Amino acid sequence: MEQDFCEPKNFIERAIDRYPPIVPPNTSTLEAIAAMSNSSSSYVLVGIQHKVLGIFTERDVVKITANKISLEGIPISQVMTRQLITLNIAEANDIFSILALLRSSQIRHLPITDEDEKVVGVITPQSLRAILKPSDLLQMRRVREIMTTEAISVSTEVSVFEVARQMATHRKSCIVICQQATTHSSPSRQKGEETEENLLLERKFKLNTANQPQKPIGIITERDIVKFKAKGLDIAQTPATAVMSSPLVLAQLNFTLWQANQIMQQHSIRRLVVVDERGYLAGIITQSTLLQALDPVEMYSTVQILQQTITETTQELKQEVAQRKQVEEALRDAKKYLKAEVLKRTLELTLANAQLQQALNERIEAEAEVRRLNAFLEQRVQERTAQLQASNQELQQALSNLKSTQEELIQAEKMAALGQLIAGIAHEINTPLGAIRASISNISTALEKSIRQLPQLFEQLDSGDRIQLFALLETVRQNPQDLSFKEERQFKRALKKELEAQGIEDADAIASTLIKIGITQNVELFIHLLHSPNYKLILEAASYWSVQQNNVQNIIMASERASKIVLALKNYARQENFGQMTKAKIAEGIDIALTLYRNQLKQGIEVIKNYQDVPAILCYPEGINQIWTNLIHNAIQAMNGKGKLRIDVSERDNHIVVQFTDSGCGIPPEIKDKIFTPFFTTKPHGEGSGLGLHITHKIIDEHHGKIELESEPGRTTFRVWLPIK
Structure with missing residues (x-):
């Protein structure tokens, strides 16, 4: 150095x-x-x-x-x-x-x-x-003397974003991730150990005495935040424990600065977390604080501190000698006082013994009275037990009747909801059936014309033209029509330009026909056919073939649509064994209910689905599906068939959380506490039974879940919590 x-x-x-x-x-x-x-x-x-x-x-x-x-x-x-x-x-x-x-x-x-x-x-x-080369001073000084005690720590539950916010707020280059200890005591000295070291420790821990001691398990630095941003991590959703540097390289309070420096160089790090003898967070030591220890001013201060420590230790020894003399004098005075107190206490105990004997006699008399009362109470209990047994039998019968009535109400409510869906489902099934009928008619017409036309066309084409014709028909089959109006115009302009360059007459009409049958590119493969005197018959045959292909696709899609509606209705109406739970996926049940209400929803309600990947849960699927049906039905009525319905499915606190948020008129505050009450309804007479939300609440209770309501004009949210286990 x-x-x-x-x-x-x-x-x-x-x-x-x-x-x-x-x-x-x-x-x-x-x-x-x-x-x-x-x-x-x-x-x-x-x-x-x-x-x-x-x-x-x-x-x-x-x-x-x-x-x-x-x-x-x-x-x-x-x-x-x-x-x-x-x-x-x-x-x-x-x-x-x-x-x-x-x-x-x-x-x-x-x-x-x-x-x-x-x-x-x-x-x-x-x-x-x-x-820098460590000097002797580094081996004389301890970590506890220069460490920063104002270390910022956070619990294991926070996100990386919260860590970054704490760094920015407190202007710290690192945040320590800690686990809370089970005791609220702060570091303290043992009895009789009032040394300069313990006094210094107490001063160092003043920052943490109001808080529960914490054990560090990891650390996040500014450089880590840079890496996370460079990798594009979602820091708001990433827990700190998932990316923190762990296990930690720790330093003890009594380590020398030389040891701390060696540890930093060995592990290529810029800071060390300091812990006390119990492993609790005490502070942070950084490369900057090590450099400050090499500052001449700091060296001079250290020498002064050592000198002052020696002086204070000498004074404390002198004070301890004086204090011991005072203690000896106090002990002599205490012995005289204790002799007098012993005599006084003896007289008091004699008097107390007489009073105790009197109290014992009174207690014997009281116990005899208690025995007489117990005999009387035992007789009364036997009489009351007989009465309670009779009442219990009556209550058991009433409970059985109540359960039977409840099951009938649930089934009646479900069948009522099913009746409301029948008209919409019939319309939903008739729509694909109509599409199938129309497509079959189009296929029949096109097939009839193709059968009459193809023999005549084949007679007029040579073998090479026939091969190109079949290639054209295969291209039409592989390219169904699915273009927007804007795309059709763009492709038509390009095709027309290419056809004109090839010397094709009536390029505009031919380009339109090619676009309609799905030919948008590689038209050079069919230029020879387009130069043929029979090009109109060829394009007409390709058009009939295209019509048949498109209508076949329409039939397939319409059939799949009708099949989905029938499957959804079957899943909704099937009878489940309420005595035994089965595994079910929540999102599938919601989609079944949405399918059943599709006719009402498509009239003017935008459905926004935000499903997270959540596990299947053990439940009564029929009851769970009735929850979704009731909530969707209420949302449609609250919005009068116009608005937005947002459905969120997520996992939180070992529960599946399902939220239905509609843009309807809202629920007035004065009736929020009544909406789950049986037979309470705000609908006109004859339009509602008042049992939908009550039954929903009962089904959720059976699953040990809960339902929450938040409502204001233009936004109402029903939040259902269902336990995963």
């Missing part, structure tokens, strides 16, 4: 990072973050031809992340730090002036420039620590 300080220029030259990451000012911020992450650097310089314009650091990334600022399309020049502190290499005289500049300016990156103000490198606390 002395040799380096004797040659300051040589020392500073070795402390400069000669290859700092530099990006031009028009670089996107996301690219700059990726470059920072790839180079494992805590910063990037922004400049042109070695002229430094600004700097962008890990702390800037944390601030941007905590404030939820979108970085898409934003150049680095808009978010970099422009008020940059630099140092000319000619002015860099010694290590202490650089340390003072870093500390006074509260920066961790010092660009070094030459006489032309071009950057030649960067000095950081890390680069300084890498070349």
